[in-house]
Amino acid sequence: MSLIHDSPLNIEQIERNFRDIAPALNEAEAVLESNRCIYCYDAPCTRACPTHIDVPSFIKKIASGNLLGSARVIFDANPIGATCARVCPVEVLCEGACVEKTLMDKPIEIGRLQRYATDFVMQNERGVLTAGTPNGKSVGIIGSGPAGLSCAAYLARLGYAITIYDKKPLPGGLDTYGMAEYKMSQIVSVDEARQIERLGVKFRLNTEIISNTKTEDRKPKTENQVSFEDLQSRHDAIFLAIGLGATNKLNIEGENLNGVIDALDFIERIKTRDWKSIPLGRIVAIIGAGNTAVDAVTQAKRLGAERVFMVYRKTAKEMPAYEYEYELAKKDGVEFVWQAAPIAILSGENGLSLRCEKTDGSNQVIEIACDMIIKAIGQQKQHSFLSQIPDVRLDEKGRIIVNTETMQTTNPRIFAGGDCVNGGREAVDAAQTGKLAAQGIHFNLMGEQVEFAGAKIPFIEKIHGEMPAITPAAFDEPAIPAEDLGVKSYG
Amino acid sequence: MADLSVNFAGIKSPNPFWLASAPPTNMGSMVERAFEAGWGGAVWKTLGEPIVNVCSRLASLDNGANRMIGLNNIELITDRPLDVNLKEIYECKKKYPNNAVIVSLMVESKREAWHEIVKKAQDTGADGFELNFGCPHGMSERGMGAAMGQVPEYTCMVTEWVKEVSNLPVIVKLTPNVTNIVPPGRAAAKGGADAVSLINTINSVMGVDIDSMIPYPNVNGMAAHGGYCGTAVKPIALNMVSELARDAEINIPISGIGGINTWRDAVEFLLLGASNVQVCTAVMHYGYRIIEDMIDGLNNYLDEKGFASVNDIVGLSVPRVTDWGALDLNYKTVARVNFENCIRCNLCHIACEDGAHQCIDFTEVNGLRYPIVDEQECVGCNLCYLVCPAPGAISMVRLDDGSNPTTWRDLTSRPPETMTGD
Missing domain, CATH: 3.20.20.70 (Aldolase class I)
Structure with missing residues (x-):
């Protein structure tokens, strides 16, 4: 069965469907919105931001007409601030914490203001970050996603020679290949990588790192393959920002039938904006109910699928996607099949059929006739790659174990951040781990303690009573005591 | 009408x-x-x-x-x-x-x-x-x-x-x-x-x-x-x-x-x-x-x-407008934060800290941090009340009972020996 695009929509309509969901503010809007911000002290938005951008500061700079300064505040705490302005789940982070939300359910549009300030410098190619004087040290970064880019930017500011290796032809990782197109087109994330490249960071794209080269068949065969050992000899430290791997398997009959695809592959195809080349069924079923599932299902609908089903083995309440993503899916006309666990995918005359067993206790078997099935049930860990890296320990879930302050792994010269450490979180979380890793690497290699903007929540000193607990920067597993890792604890 | x-x-x-x-x-x-x-x-x-x-x-x-x-x-x-x-x-x-x-x-x-x-x-x-x-x-x-x-x-x-x-x-x-x-x-x-x-x-x-x-x-x-x-x-x-x-x-x-x-x-x-x-x-x-x-x-x-x-x-x-010297020196108000209306913007804290008398600290209520007024230190200046954006979050509360109004004029018109220092 072929999945040639048979969208009833014309290109103009599809383009309309994929317009920015949170469009750029114009000057009048930016002035009004920035002046609406009351300039909280020790602001809840700043606390809620995983990179702790000084939000009131950058907003007041917009209000005062200091856009350059505003962008500097943002990029200082988050080198991928333009990307995060668009893809952050602001509803549950900065804007969710905004006092104007508490007061009248109208938070300041922090994300769009952040976009306004960062657009100003990106469009004018005004560099706001400066590379440091070369310090003779070199760091290799595997993965050019948010964690890798962030770490590279901070280390470049400290004078390190940085090379980022990425197997994809474009930099940015999931920011470039995995974001819903109506949230951000890949130009933004690629531009942002270029901004970091201007700090002197080298990008080796289309390059695969191979970790287990002991056997002959694993040795690098082309110039696009580099062994991990080679990397270790080239660089003084290595930062692993490899993210996660392929989509999890369903392990059911028919999983490999034509017409069954991975959500991330589907989304990646959309990023080309070559609308008519994207495989699309007339009736599409998405398995899973996370944020990626919503990205896939809404985009299938926006591309022109007549009906889209979201199939989830639990109830709506247990759905892992954010509430506002669920709302978006509902608005886009997604039909939900709750408490249905896929048990087989069958090929039929008119396409596919997704057979599910109800988990509501009835054990009833239902079939959803469709001609395309998208799997969005989470990504696998890169276990086979990671298990071959010497002295890097993984936890039982396959995540790299790190010191959450320094992002140092159990191998003192290897650091790690982003999804491969936290198991899969937001780009902004990854950016923060890149920042912490840069500090950790610098301390490890140069013995100097630095603290970048937003590395920690800026606490008010004068406190009566207990402070609320800090949200861990990386993940909530107990961190390995620094002494056990042979590093001096600081910060 | x-x-x-x-x-x-x-x-x-x-x-x-x-x-x-x-x-x-x-x-x-x-x-x-x-x-x-x-x-x-x-x-x-x-x-x-x-x-x-x-x-x-x-x-x-x-x-x-x-x-x-x-x-x-x-x-x-x-x-x-x-x-x-x-x-x-x-x-x-x-x-x-x-x-x-x-x-x-x-x-x-x-x-x-x-x-x-x-x-x-x-x-x-x-x-x-x-x-x-x-x-x-x-x-x-x-x-x-x-x-x-x-x-x-x-x-x-x-x-x-x-x-x-x-x-x-x-x-x-x-x-x-x-x-x-x-x-x-x-x-x-x-x-x-x-x-x-x-x-x-x-x-x-x-x-x-x-x-x-x-x-x-x-x-x-x-x-x-x-x-x-x-x-x-x-x-x-x-x-x-x-x-x-x-x-x-x-x-x-x-x-x-x-x-x-x-x-x-x-x-x-x-x-x-x-x-x-x-x-x-x-x-x-x-x-x-x-x-x-x-x-x-x-x-x-x-x-x-x-x-x-x-x-x-x-x-x-x-008749309510007078000279400063005729104002009651014993009239005493303090600011009080009403947590249920407070949105925790902390503007009162920083205004008091940097612009007044350093008497707004923090306390924790139900796991959330709220500003709280040190009433011993508060001079009742109104600044926190004025900067507060949340209706009803700060009240100015009267502490004296009005029984002993005294003005600067009263004080300075008394014989010197009855004046208290400080």
Whole structure:
């Protein structure tokens, strides 16, 4: 069965469907919105931001007409601030914490203001970050996603020679290949990588790192393959920002039938904006109910699928996607099949059929006739790659174990951040781990303690009573005591 | 519905809202439209020897996204021929006999000049004169406007000249560009003025274009100081109005002017002793139509408070204005944070910390951090209450029982031995 695009929509309509969901503010809007911000002290938005951008500061700079300064505040705490302005789940982070939300359910549009300030410098190619004087040290970064880019930017500011290796032809990782197109087109994330490249960071794209080269068949065969050992000899430290791997398997009959695809592959195809080349069924079923599932299902609908089903083995309440993503899916006309666990995918005359067993206790078997099935049930860990890296320990879930302050792994010269450490979180979380890793690497290699903007929540000193607990920067597993890792604890 | 009609120094108008002498009263067609909209009276744009104006003329003070919280101008008095204005005043008054039309005048400081213009203008059927002793720009360089109002002797003298020939009530419009408003007020009364009006505009440089480095408003690369008015000047005007209202030697009605946008502003002026009010900048911003809510809001306020006439509230707050030395030193309030309304913006904390007395700390309630006032340290200054954006989040709570009021005057008038130190 072929999945040639048979969208009833014309290109103009599809383009309309994929317009920015949170469009750029114009000057009048930016002035009004920035002046609406009351300039909280020790602001809840700043606390809620995983990179702790000084939000009131950058907003007041917009209000005062200091856009350059505003962008500097943002990029200082988050080198991928333009990307995060668009893809952050602001509803549950900065804007969710905004006092104007508490007061009248109208938070300041922090994300769009952040976009306004960062657009100003990106469009004018005004560099706001400066590379440091070369310090003779070199760091290799595997993965050019948010964690890798962030770490590279901070280390470049400290004078390190940085090379980022990425197997994809474009930099940015999931920011470039995995974001819903109506949230951000890949130009933004690629531009942002270029901004970091201007700090002197080298990008080796289309390059695969191979970790287990002991056997002959694993040795690098082309110039696009580099062994991990080679990397270790080239660089003084290595930062692993490899993210996660392929989509999890369903392990059911028919999983490999034509017409069954991975959500991330589907989304990646959309990023080309070559609308008519994207495989699309007339009736599409998405398995899973996370944020990626919503990205896939809404985009299938926006591309022109007549009906889209979201199939989830639990109830709506247990759905892992954010509430506002669920709302978006509902608005886009997604039909939900709750408490249905896929048990087989069958090929039929008119396409596919997704057979599910109800988990509501009835054990009833239902079939959803469709001609395309998208799997969005989470990504696998890169276990086979990671298990071959010497002295890097993984936890039982396959995540790299790190010191959450320094992002140092159990191998003192290897650091790690982003999804491969936290198991899969937001780009902004990854950016923060890149920042912490840069500090950790610098301390490890140069013995100097630095603290970048937003590395920690800026606490008010004068406190009566207990402070609320800090949200861990990386993940909530107990961190390995620094002494056990042979590093001096600081910060 | 309360009675809004006012008899101001013998000038009757259906409500206390007059348009001040300014661009909105430049000509007959404008004043007539204003009366149609509901304005009770209008003080015509000042008549005198026709002048030539410059371009541009206005500049604004913005506050964040709020436009024009202050306005300044370097426009002079009317640039229209005297006989045209007089003819239109005559026609306007004939059409709107129940509305007040006041003729504003400004001529050079010669008795004959004042006599001549007063005689010409009072045949128009107008209800009164307003002597413009307040204009701070341009005309003052020629010895007119504020140059009169700043010298009490001149104020008195010219008022006397006008009264010699005027058979209409004479209002003297005062300039705020003086260190003390009382002497010019007394001088006007002494000269026989039937009323005073204040404030005229304040000397001001509105700002500078930081790219061209030319101050505003730009006249071919140059700028001159202008007259400042609008919302931001209201507190200055209220002070000056109340000072004249409190002065025992000044027993003539006051027309309040300066930053009046709404009925609320007007009520404040009336409470502090103005018998009517004049409005300009708000109309320049939003048009004559703003009068509708001014009348409506004032009516509702008077009804709610149980006043039958707007005249009943004139001056009610004047006895509440006193000198600092007569304030009760034992009156004690403190700020209290009401957690259920607090949005945790911490503006109270930082304002108190850096701008007051370092008495707002933090406490934890249900896992959330809230500001809390150290009542031992709080001096009751109001700053936190003023900066708080959340209604009801901070209250100022009275702690003393009022049983022992003591003023600085009391303390300093006692024999020295009974004074306590500290």
